[in-house]
Amino acid sequence: MSRPATARKPRASSQLRIAGILDAARALLAEQGVANLSIYSVAERAEMPPSSVYHFFSSVPAILEALTADIHAAFRACLQLPIEHDGLRHWHDLSRLVEERMLSIYGADAAARQLILAQHGLTEVTQADRQHDIELGRLMHALFERHFALPTLPEDVDVFALAMELGDRVYARSVQLHGEITPRLAEEGMRVFDAYLGLYLPPFLPKRATPRDL
Numbered sequence: 001m002s003r004p005a006t007a008r009k010p011r012a013s014s015q016l017r018i019a020g021i022l023d024a025a026r027a028l029l030a031e032q033g034v035a036n037l038s039i040y041s042v043a044e045r046a047e048m049p050p051s052s053v054y055h056f057f058s059s060v061p062a063i064l065e066a067l068t069a070d071i072h073a074a075f076r077a078c079l080q081l082p083i084e085h086d087g088l089r090h091w092h093d094l095s096r097l098v099e100e101r102m103l104s105i106y107g108a109d110a111a112a113r114q115l116i117l118a119q120h121g122l123t124e125v126t127q128a129d130r131q132h133d134i135e136l137g138r139l140m141h142a143l144f145e146r147h148f149a150l151p152t153l154p155e156d157v158d159v160f161a162l163a164m165e166l167g168d169r170v171y172a173r174s175v176q177l178h179g180e181i182t183p184r185l186a187e188e189g190m191r192v193f194d195a196y197l198g199l200y201l202p203p204f205l206p207k208r209a210t211p212r213d214l
Helices: 012-032 039-046 050-056 060-079 091-108 110-117 123-147 159-178 183-197
Strands: none
Touching: 012 039, 012 050, 012 060, 012 110, 039 050, 039 060, 060 091, 060 110, 060 123, 091 110, 091 123, 091 159, 091 183, 110 123, 110 159, 123 159, 159 183
């Protein structure tokens, strides 16, 4: 009796090539932005023939979608870092901690600013970003639920994902004007995030005695 076919993981050599391509694209994004990115420039920076890049990525948007996934993986990881429950007095403390962690990723990664906050007009990347935002919104909802007793939230609107998107618009404005997220507009973005959540979360939200299991 034959065994069912199973999906194979990329070989180690393929994984190294993919990582090299994405590292090269990330560096070029930081230096030149999206407009000047091409398969050939990525191949040159990665020190491999263009055919090798095409083997893994059929187009520049495909490379950028993969980079967007990497960036959102970093955002997901920051939501999963330990949080000192006893240090939280108010849900605003948690929202500020989360936003500060995300801002640190933007601050350290120019490619993240270029892909998520800059106006590049690439529909595929924008759609991928929105899909990842939905997942981040669910993780954030679960994180808040872990530490605070949340009220019933609307099912037809993803409150946490939309709060992130609104905050990102302020950060995007800062990148457009200044090439970076300035401290002043970082603070404004966090205020927008809190203000939108405050439409659904009461001013004083009961904190759990112990963190709820996720």
